[in-house]
Amino acid sequence: MQAIIEYLKQNKARFVEDLCDYVRFPSVSAQPQHRSDLHACAAWLVKHCRQIGLNARLCPTQGHPIVVAKTPAPRKRAGRVPHFVVYGHYDVQPPEPIDLWISPPFEPRVKGRSLFGRGASDNKGQNLAHLKAVQAYLKTGTPLPCDITFVIEGEEEVGSSSLARFLRAHRNELNCDAVVISDTGMPTPKHPALTYALRGIAAFELTLRGPAHDLHSGIFGGTVDNPAMALSQMLGKLRDNNGRVAIPGFYDDVQRLSAYERKQFKRLPFDERDYRKFLGVPKLFGERGHTPIEQRSARPTLEINGLTSGYQGEGNKTIVPAWARAKITTRLVPNQNPAKIIKSVRQHLKKLCPPTVRMELKTGHGAKPYIVSPTSLQAQAALRALKSAFGCEPVLIREGGSIPIVNDFKKILRAESLMLGLALPDDNAHSPNEKFNLDNFAKGQLMSACLWQELSRC
Ligand code: BES
């Protein structure tokens, strides 16, 4: 390991430059005008992987391309060695609102100990850390104790719709002992973490249509229903006074937290006052009877993500709008099933909808929640790698975000995911001024380098 540690140290500045090159691509998967930028970013990755010494290829899909890069097979090797897949994504969330960025989102800049730019932590910095660890093995001639295949996709932020098919078509090539993912977080720089559960998701777009077009609210108001008002009333009924989702059956399949897990959560670093201040809210909100840590990682929620109707410009416009729309997502926990939840939500909204408007309900992303044993031999190996790279005791956490493809890794490749996140809570993922802590970038490389040793011994 000494040669690897030395190599990573020697090349620290160069690797930050590489990350800047990576972040410069505006690979926004949700926006059609960036299609060619996604392709260019994938092509850059392939080239970069080849320079590192990997066998890399660009795999076209119906959507954005997938990059596959493998460690070369050594000349002679005794017996079977384990095979691990490293999963990551090169696509990023839209950078808007741009005016809130202190430097342009695709002009990466180092300020203090962080690199600012859209995608710096979610997920370019995190997957590049793994590539740099493997680069260190290959460039120092240190034998790898395992085979590694990188699968870096361009559609994670829009639901990974091409990757599941790709996994099915390449299940032999991708057959592996585990999938390693750094696309989650850690509570503080001194608490490296292994994430053993993610929430699932079900997304909806609810539209209410009233009059054929916007109407003068003075002439017609009072005789026709107002879709914005009807929508607000419906939405208002979706939660109760205890902060619970008020949809019949919503909690039916929710697995209650064990006393043991709740006790473990209490040991995680968390200060409610700091948290409240950091979020800038006057008071925290949440399901009664649960702590914030439980609420955001192990309890289901329903959120309005967007709300649109009527006139949005300056001043007043006296109309009854023709329509109103809400974008909604529910986050799901074991053992909730997205299909079943979609059904209950649809049924309930139908019941709440007054006969004075027409209702349309579209569904979007759907992913099951994910939970994996935090005590397996592989999990223990991951914890050892975290400990030696970060120099402090790692923690086990559940997280509220979703990575839909982990369920397909399990179903199609029959492999569990080891999630070793390097993002910090204030890295501003999906927000303006996203950043990645460069100490975590360096420690992440070291963690990855250790991980292959530890995992291959299991
Ligand atoms: N990296 C996140 C997922 C994440 C973040 C997991 C923090 C755990 C902690 C990922 O890039 C993401 O944003 N996923 C989306 C999935 C959705 C678009 C289906 C999410 O969670 O909103």
Ligand code: MN
């Ligand atoms: Mn994301």
